[in-house]
Amino acid sequence: MPEVRMPTEDTPYGFDEKLAFIGKVLSVFTHEMKNHLAIINETAGLLGDLVEFGGRGGGEFDKNQILKTVRDVELQVKESSSMVTMLNRFGHRMDHPVSIFNVNDTIEELTALINRMISQRRLSFELNLPGGVSMVEGNPSTLQLLLFRIISDIMAGLAEKSKIALITRQDDDTVTIVCKPVGEKAKSQPVSALTQPASQVSANHDPADLNQRYKRSSDELGALVTKSSDGVISVVLPISNTKIGPLAGDITSPGASPVDKPVE
Amino acid sequence: MAIKLLIVDDEKSFADTLSQRLELRGFNVSVAYGGEEAIESIESGSFDVCLLDVKMPGMSGIDVLRWAKEHYPGLVVVMLTGYSSETDDQEAHRIGLYAFLRKPPDFNELVRTLRSACDAGKMG
Missing domain, CATH: 3.30.565.10 (Histidine kinase-like ATPase, C-terminal domain)
Structure with missing residues (x-):
């Protein structure tokens, strides 16, 4: 991937730098997510393999390995979901100028x-x-x-x-x-x-x-x-x-947007 | 005879799971979790095909490919990456890559590619 070049001191700061920053965060995030999806894909595939190969010739399924593989998928989905929540919050940080x-x-x-x-x-x-x-x-x-x-x-x-x-x-x-x-x-x-x-x-x-x-x-x-x-x-x-009341939302909830309180 | 395959990927879960699946299909698989470890494995083993991740901490997949083509020109290399870069793709083919696949791979396509890569290596 071509390197993202931030503007130097000769380049006026401003929108371009923010775009470059957002672009970099997105490229790092999507790379990470590609890896998460690849792990989920292969783990789900392994689950199918265990059933298919384990059941061949009337053989027994390895129940423990199947359960472990299911838990691996769940764990990976949880980690991926956490990353998506982070990106969602990151995006919502820009909802208000202040x-x-x-x-x-x-x-x-x-x-x-x-x-x-x-x-x-x-x-x-x-x-x-x-x-x-x-x-x-x-x-x-x-x-x-x-x-x-x-x-x-x-x-x-x-x-x-x-x-x-x-x-x-x-x-x-x-x-x-x-x-x-x-x-x-x-x-x-x-x-x-x-x-x-x-x-x-x-x-x-x-x-x-x-x-x-x-x-x-x-x-x-x-x-x-x-x-x-x-x-x-x-x-x-x-x-x-600024005095503020209780903040809406719970930052620990999956999918929650940030609890930033806009300043009018 | 089983195809001797080296999987190189810093994502341990991915490499280990893929290794299990390919072993179930008759491949003889070894795993290295980084570029430097891959070089040690290639030097100490004898592999038909190397399945190589591109972006890894330290020595990258492109670095490993370059080194492998210099020292073990008979080793057939397939690259697998979640990192979509045409520059890497072109550079890897220029160095002598057999094929470039994207993560997550279609498993059947991956198996076909690894088998044809092995055949291509045997034909010289």
């Missing part, structure tokens, strides 16, 4: 949807998302785009078997998302399949340039993005002051 949303949910959703992209590089996510983090106000899909860029940049600089840690923290009137590379640095900077790595934008990783790189999204969110000398990128978001 809403009140839970940061942890947006991170869980994004990381689930792009997990294959990370695992293909033999990297993994390490999430530390404590409960009780206040809601923030803005466009959740813009936050996901910003995090996607940050994750892509961190990913480009990491050696295989490293991790990308995402941690949320509540302070007085802000929620901070800490994006941290854990493990060895890549010996040579591979070209990211998603975006020009930060190193190509700024050879010396100048924080000012990094801020410029994330500027459009962070401005939209009213967020502050900072990078420490050890490569940790923090996104600080103001918590919402």
